[in-house]
Amino acid sequence: MVSMKAYSAHLITGSNQQAQRQLLALRLRSRMSFLQQATPLHIFVVTLRCEHSCPYCQVSRQSTDRSRFDMSEETAMRALDIAFASPAPRIKIEFQGGEPLLNFPLINTIVSTAKVRSASLGKKVDFVIASNLALLDDVVLDFCKSNDVLLSTSLDGPADLHNKNRPRPGANSHELAVAGIRRAKEVLGPDRIGALMTTTEASLDRVDDIIDQYLQLGLDGIFLRPLSPFGFAVKTKQFQKYDTGKWLDFYERGLHRVLDINRQGKPFREFYAALILTRMLSDRPIGLAQSSRSRPWCTGLQLRRRHLRLR
Template identity: 30%
Template sequence: MGIKLNVIEHNLHQVQVDAEQMLFHIPTSSLFAQDELTSSILGALRAGADSRDHVQSALAGRFAVADIDEALQDLLALQIVGDGSPLSSDVLPGGVTKTALNTVVLNVNTGCNLSCTYCYKEDLDKPSAGKRMAAETAIASVEMLLEQSPDEERYSVVFFGGEPLSNRPLIEYMVDYCEKRFAEVGKQVDFIMTTNATMLTEEIVDYLNRHRFGLSISMDGPKAIHDKNRITVSGQGTYEVVRRKAEMLLSRYDSRPVGARVTLTRGTTEVEEIWDHLINDLGFAEVGFAPVTSGDISSFNLTPEELVTLFANFKALGRRYLQAALQGVNIGFSNLHQLLTDIHEGHKKSLPCGAGLKMLAVDHKGDLNLCHRFTGSSLPTFGNVHGEVDNASLTQFLSDRLDRSNTGCQTCRIRNLCSGGCYHESYARYGDPQHPNYHYCDLLRDWVDFGIEVYARIMSSNPDFITRHIVPRKVH
């Protein structure tokens, strides 16, 4: 009878796209068009065939024996079919032993000139009380990056706040320092900043343009939506000033595309309306949506019903993305674009993001935080740039997150695209940054299925879109 065979169901997911069946290989996040022979083998095994001989007998007369054997070998190699041999793990064996830092986030000022009602920053201060990072701390942060990961080819320095432009002198000092310092060691450096735009002037925009900053503008959409939460310290809406500043920026900035970052809170699910305003009325290159589901102030969290509506609206905008992509046009829907990038490149995320592994955030005191969302929180830090990086605690934290035992993540079909979700969201919702974000698993699984369908349709009808708009995304 031979070796017993079985389908490893948690390693594959099948998605029907019109007449074609797609097979999503979960361990590698790779997508294949499933041919008739593969479908027949999987069907036979699921129907009770449990050996090579049984499969060949079930498919006799339809396929050549040699073709069946070759296809079975491929499925065994992919661990879609098992023969009793131990399965390789999706995650790093032995955990994380070394980080590969290439990004440092400098929290240059805790002060902000706005008072956005939903802000997650636990160390946020009013402008007069802002704690500014000293140049010595910023320099030590960059040197820490080079010392920890001297072999990286390219590094990123991110300026964050509060409102980072409220400490403009430090930004300009560090740009000058970094351009000289990284050139000395033959490395490249990128500068990144998220800003509320209110402090932008033509002079500042031209400066940022000369140094090719990657810019993201926090803006929530049309006036009625934006002014609900993005207000001044005195409680006034900021839409009019942000719109004027954004239009000035977009008319002058040509070194890199500028994106808008939208925060979606309770009562706000109008994805298409927001996208249309930011892309077509204002001219942003892309729009990324950040739904609030685990904020410290629960009244801002989207309700379960609103989350269902939100993902339905994501799919509605996604269908517009698809129609434009079939015509060779990228309409700048970042959430879907990133998902397609992950599918195309076969991203296998053992961890939810680069926090701790490729990126650390430095607060005004020099303490090293998992990411910018944790500065000022009660989560223990991982050393200080004026002392040492606590690599032992950092790698242990990351290794603990790799452990998917006793969680639904272990066999989930999107485990290598989601990896349990955002650390800070888990921390805010469950009090534990290691806890999986279970509250929208089903919605995310459906969203990934939608992404697989969109990707398959683009590859079938206009693969040049992938070549032109997905592959170059990594190029600066």
């Protein structure tokens, strides 16, 4: 019975079933067709400076007074040349750091220049700023609203956990992040900001607290993700503080909690599972640009990607 179902679903086939094999080959070509497309996502690391000192930071961050680690306007224009050379009809530019708002004037310049080029070339361009929101103010919010810029931020859980994972002078990282999320939702709209969490050793026993924080802020889902083996996460050995087994236990408990929330009638997604299931059950690509048009956090995912780094 099982083998018949697998056969009818084209999961298995016989060596003499040429038509079925051709159908499977066609499905595979459709599934992998995105590999022939040009990249639509371009990361602009406009500064390595940051006022946070997160021990798991993916980059080799620099202190806020070291402006020589900012991207120059000349480099930014060269990066725009590369981005607009892509044959993709729609591109996405994401601003990262460090904390990109420390070099906000350059972001302003890049966006205004990109919009002019977009109009002349007939190429659609989307923008995302990946920020800790500590420097978010009305000027930045007005800029985002005027230029249709999405925001992506980090939220590791309740105040004590978030501040432990993401220390900054004043020990108020959580306060500023939460205030920024609420203000951005108010000014830009509820779907114009997204949040990502990073699982540290301190997070492993607190998945319910983390999910509760997302629910309290009215966010429509959570992306449960492990540490990325880059930058300070390696230098500070944060990446070695838990193994795959502990991470999977954390993730399983979190996924069960998300399923329980949905059973109670409240739509709330776990986006990592959503991406995996989309890839398994459909021919839709889950590349960052495809996923992130309505999800600002998607381009913040620590997946393998091409960075336009400053030099």
